[in-house]
Amino acid sequence: MGLKVSGGVCILYEGIFWEEVLNITLLSLKVSGLATLIGALIGIPIGTFLGLRRFKGKRTIMRFVDVIMKTIVNTFMGLPPVVVGLIVYLLLTASGPLGWLGLLYTPMAMIITQLIIVIPIIIGITMSAVGSIEKSIREKALSLGATETQAALLVLREARMGVLSSIIAAFGAAISEVGGIMITGGNIRWWTRTLTTAIVIETELGNFTMALTLGAILLTIAFIINLALTIIQVKGARE
Amino acid sequence: MLKVEVKNLFKEYSGRQVLKGITFSVQKGEFFVLLGPNGSGKTTLLKILDLLEEPTSGEVWLNGEPVDYSSSKERVMLRRRIGMVFQQTVLFNMSVLDNVAYPLKVRGERNFEQKVKSVLELVQLKGFERKNALTLSGGEAQRVAIAQALVTEPELLLLDEPTANLDPKNASIVEEVISHINREKEITIIMTTHNVSQVENLADRVAILDGGRMELLGTFQEIFRSPSPNKNLAMDNIFHGVSRITNEGTSIIDIGDGMHIEAAFKRVGNVTIHVPPEDIILSKYPLISSARNTFEGTITQITDIGHIVRLRVKVMSSKDFIVQVTKRSFNEMQLNIGSKVYIAFKASSVQAN
Numbered sequence: 001m002g003l004k005v006s007g008g009v010c011i012l013y014e015g016i017f018w019e020e021v022l023n024i025t026l027l028s029l030k031v032s033g034l035a036t037l038i039g040a041l042i043g044i045p046i047g048t049f050l051g052l053r054r055f056k057g058k059r060t061i062m063r064f065v066d067v068i069m070k071t072i073v074n075t076f077m078g079l080p081p082v083v084v085g086l087i088v089y090l091l092l093t094a095s096g097p098l099g100w101l102g103l104l105y106t107p108m109a110m111i112i113t114q115l116i117i118v119i120p121i122i123i124g125i126t127m128s129a130v131g132s133i134e135k136s137i138r139e140k141a142l143s144l145g146a147t148e149t150q151a152a153l154l155v156l157r158e159a160r161m162g163v164l165s166s167i168i169a170a171f172g173a174a175i176s177e178v179g180g181i182m183i184t185g186g187n188i189r190w191w192t193r194t195l196t197t198a199i200v201i202e203t204e205l206g207n208f209t210m211a212l213t214l215g216a217i218l219l220t221i222a223f224i225i226n227l228a229l230t231i232i233q234v235k236g237a238r239e
Numbered sequence: 240m241l242k243v244e245v246k247n248l249f250k251e252y253s254g255r256q257v258l259k260g261i262t263f264s265v266q267k268g269e270f271f272v273l274l275g276p277n278g279s280g281k282t283t284l285l286k287i288l289d290l291l292e293e294p295t296s297g298e299v300w301l302n303g304e305p306v307d308y309s310s311s312k313e314r315v316m317l318r319r320r321i322g323m324v325f326q327q328t329v330l331f332n333m334s335v336l337d338n339v340a341y342p343l344k345v346r347g348e349r350n351f352e353q354k355v356k357s358v359l360e361l362v363q364l365k366g367f368e369r370k371n372a373l374t375l376s377g378g379e380a381q382r383v384a385i386a387q388a389l390v391t392e393p394e395l396l397l398l399d400e401p402t403a404n405l406d407p408k409n410a411s412i413v414e415e416v417i418s419h420i421n422r423e424k425e426i427t428i429i430m431t432t433h434n435v436s437q438v439e440n441l442a443d444r445v446a447i448l449d450g451g452r453m454e455l456l457g458t459f460q461e462i463f464r465s466p467s468p469n470k471n472l473a474m475d476n477i478f479h480g481v482s483r484i485t486n487e488g489t490s491i492i493d494i495g496d497g498m499h500i501e502a503a504f505k506r507v508g509n510v511t512i513h514v515p516p517e518d519i520i521l522s523k524y525p526l527i528s529s530a531r532n533t534f535e536g537t538i539t540q541i542t543d544i545g546h547i548v549r550l551r552v553k554v555m556s557s558k559d560f561i562v563q564v565t566k567r568s569f570n571e572m573q574l575n576i577g578s579k580v581y582i583a584f585k586a587s588s589v590q591a592n
Binding site for chain 2: 137
């Protein structure tokens, strides 16, 4: 009887284990995926606009603006996630300016946190990809009868490999990020626990089976991301 | 077809004057050629006519209406009536079909297949539709660029040295296409070049541009057979001298500084001669050949233009010859600025006027 029960508990335990792993993995993909998607929708147009600025205006002023702009974007690209987490926490906390939204310790808070981390990455890489497309491409498009918008879209299309890289790099940064979402999501089991935050807590609790399983999944995701980036780069080099 | 009038045009880039008061007009259906060396402002002028650059002062009139460069709507509208082929071929990273269809697509045209097909046939690139444009050779790429400019049936065609970077075979295909469309469709054409032999065959009228100024304007006959050849034509391999006839029935032209050039024609007196850069053979060692003209010189300038390299060779420390070699032979010969070289060309390559 005892054996039977313990066997049932064991199976039950196994079932819950994998269910939790799945829950954590899906939440990670959802939070980072949505942050990257929204980040791309905001970051690509801004990056394209900034990248195209190079084509206009006087040279000396342009160079000055260019340096300032790049410095700002690069600083934000290296923003420590913990600091982002802290700022978003202070905004969303009950007494904070956006406290009335009641978003703290929700997946939405985590998406906002990662959004702030990925937007500068997407802007930065898109900007340099668009900027690396020859000025003559835009000129040629205009000469062939394109409007300014059509020419900008063509330049973006020519820079598509770089833009795709920016999305993948942003997702890579988001999925492996821990400090920010730990603060704003709260690492609540079955609710805001992601691959990275779960690894932290499971390791502290000595649940190494869980920690290593989640670690293996994270590593696999990182591998797939890097594989995709490398394929794009190799393809880009060949073109 | 468009009538083009250029009125006292000036263009300045960060304090440097590129165009210094250009005035001329081109009639509907005319084939007008701008001759001049690199840096004479030819490309800038064409870009202003294509509304890609704004003049610092002066006006351009198209069909009797002044062009308003400040209106982006007007810029797009007018550009859609003009086709331009750039010296540096730029194609998009997509198929040949999509490249040629692009100008039609931005105009909102849906049924482009037939137009693309027939224009590709015109530039002899039938069957290239599915290829990626970036995998083409230089000559094929330039023909795609011409197809892009022609597919919309422009009223004005601007050609910026369309054959400068091409091998003779591709150059002759391009020339054929250009003269065909000028005759058949009566498109107004403005072309820049520094190849004089091209001018004689194609142009109705020629203008010579040098240092941002228009030096001469007229028909080929008026300019190159003019009785006063003392005008310093700022062209590649143009020399002025006094010709006399030899016993063999050729001519020897004394171009000064002790230099004599032998030519296959018979002329006496003042002449202006031209040696096409592509007709000159370059060697690192003294040549023993049938070419009647051989000179020793020093390389003073190297200009890389795609798969062809243009070299300026100074002969007798006073005369500059422009010589074209392929990049491959340039690399194989290990040439540098200051390298001592020998140039040779046949008497029959020397053109008089």
